[in-house]
Amino acid sequence: MAYEAPKKPLFRKLDNYLLHVSDLEQAISFYRDRLGHSLIWRNAEAAGFALPETDAELVVHLRIGPETDILVDDADAAFQELLAAGAKAVEPPFDIAIGRCARVCDPFGNVLVILDQSKGTFTTDKEQNVVGVGPTRYPT
Template structure:
């Protein structure tokens, strides 16, 4: 059996023209802020460690966690997928945007650099 490429759903990202208003709305629905940066905030969903991310510049999109973005990107393209944007650095690791043969755009990322704290600061995975 072939090992699954996608590890889990990392987040559902929604575009928010007014970040504070969007946070207030979703907090009113019971989703607490996990982390925040000047342009985005990650909110909790109680039955998963996937996040609801509100972003002033991106979205909507679904982000899928992979073990290694560069390797996953190469495997996806070799299997017949298309490149939208090749691997690039993000604050928590690496990211790539691809399209499957049916036209679905997917964002895949790894957390090779760490995760974000409540203030949007990097919590490094290295010791």
């Protein structure tokens, strides 16, 4: 069976650029206090910062990175579509706090990280600590 291109693009937007850091508090100090990026959320192992000309985020994380995460409507369906198009599975879809995520390798050796916000987006308190997940900011 030949691959047929989807009727609409698979990728919605770049969701975030994620960097690995060894010290979360030092990373927050560097990106917020020294470079001027607004802290928009934080939890025990990661923090997200605003990028002023986009709704994509700069994220620092204690366990993973670097990677660029691409938003899709449905990570499970997008994973299958990518495999049908010739990508190779790196990590099948799995749950994350805001939805689902997966990793594939395109035919050129690039790892693509896809995620959806099927559970919503982070909600925070006045100090930007994540307190839950609420309705997604981006309509599907």
